[in-house]
Amino acid sequence: MAENDLPLFVYNEVEIGEELGSYEYLLTQEMVDLYRRAVDDPDAVFPTIAVKHDATSLSLAYDDQTGSVNAGNEIDLYNPPVPGKKILVTGRVHDKYTRREKPYLVIEATATDEDGRLIEKMRTYQLKKPEELGKKWHPQG
Template sequence: MRWDFQWKWNFRKDVIDMAEVDDRIELDWDALEVGETFEKFEYLLTQEMIDTYRKGVMDPEASFPTIAHKVDVRQYNDRYTDAGSVNARCAFHCYNPPTPGKRLTVTAWIADKYLRRGKNYIVTEAVSVDEDGRLIDRVITHELKQPSEVGKKWGG
C-alpha cells in the first residue's frame, strides 16, 4: 500500500473517530482516589517495534523499547479528560529486556496525588510484565495537572 494513500486513510479514520462520543470522565482532582487501578493494556511486542525504537533513539542495541510506547499514562487518558498536563518528573526502572513476539501486559494505577505550591499533581505508576510473568519495567510519572500555571512565576 502506498504511503500517501495509507496516510490519507489514517487521517480520514481519525476524523471519523473524532466524531464518536467522548465518554471519558472530566478529571476531578479532589475526588481522584490514590490506588485507583486502570484496565490492563496488552500488546504484542514485535521485532518491528523494537527496530523502530532503536532507530528513534539511535542505538542499534537499545534493550527496553516498551517505554517508547507511553503506556504508563495510556489507561489514564482512556478514562479521564483534563486540561492537559506537564511532565514534572519521570522514573524508568528496567528489569529484563523484552522479547520480540511476546505479549506484554501493562497494569497502571494512581500511585499518589499531591498539592505543591498551590498546584495539583498526580503520580501514575505502570508495570509491564511479559506473558511468562517476567517483570520488564516500572514507570513512575509525576504530572502537573494545571499546564496553564507553567511559566507564571516568570511572568508568562
Template sequence: MEPFQRYDEVEIGDVYPTAPLAFEVSAAVVDGFLVATGDDTGLYAGADDNRRAPSMVASVYLIDLLMARRSPPGGIHAKQAIRFHRPLAVGETLEIQARVVDKYVRKERPYVVSDFEARGSDGGLAASGRITSIWGRDL
C-alpha cells in the first residue's frame, strides 16, 4: 500500500500510478455489475467470446485508481465526470491511469483535480473523465 501523500507534494502533471493499473472485464465482473445495478434487460447476455459489457463497468475500477494516490485520512471524493468512448467486451483488459491537472484551496480545504483514461488492449480509448477530490488533512 502506498504511503499517504502530503498536499504540498502533489504537483500538476503528476501521473499515477507510474505504470497503468490493468483490469480484466471478466464475465464475473459483468454479472456482478448487472446484479448490483438491477439490470435484467438481457442486453449483456450471450456467449462470453462475443459478449458486450456495460460501459459503466469501467468506473468500477476508479476506486483502485484513487487508492494509487493516497490522500491522508479525511479526504472526500467531491465529484466525477465520465465519458464512454466505445463499448466494452467481456474478456478485454483495461489499463487505467490518471494525471493531476489542477490543485487549489477553497474555503480552507485543499482540492486536487485529475483526468483519467481507461484504454483497451488495443490502446483505444474506452473511457475518460475527471475526478475532483478534497485532500485529507496533512499529518
C-alpha cells in the first residue's frame, strides 16, 4: 500500500489495543557491528533498539501529519537477537491519555525472531501536539 493510501492519523479515533503495522527484517552482522560502534561497546547485544520498531509500526498503519515529540521510552529486553535471523515486529496502541490538556499516545512494539524467541517489548510515549513544546518559554502576547 502506498503511503498516500494510508488513513490519516486522527488521535480521537485511535483505539487502545488497536493493531498497527507489522514487518520483518533480517538482522545482519553488519547491523550488529554498526550498532556496537555507535554505542562504543564492542559487546553490545541488543542492536534492535536502534531500529525504531515503534515509529515504523505507526507509519505502516497511518499517515501521521500531526507529528509528535518523544516523551519517553520503556523497553523490556528478553533474549539477545542473533545475526542472520529474521526479526518480526508487531505494533499496537498500548495506551492513550491526556495530561495537562495535552494528548499522549503510547505505542508498543514487540520483536520476536524467526524461531519465536521474544527479543524485546518497547513502549514509546508520544506527545501528539508538538506545537505545545516550548510554549512555557515563549508565551504568546
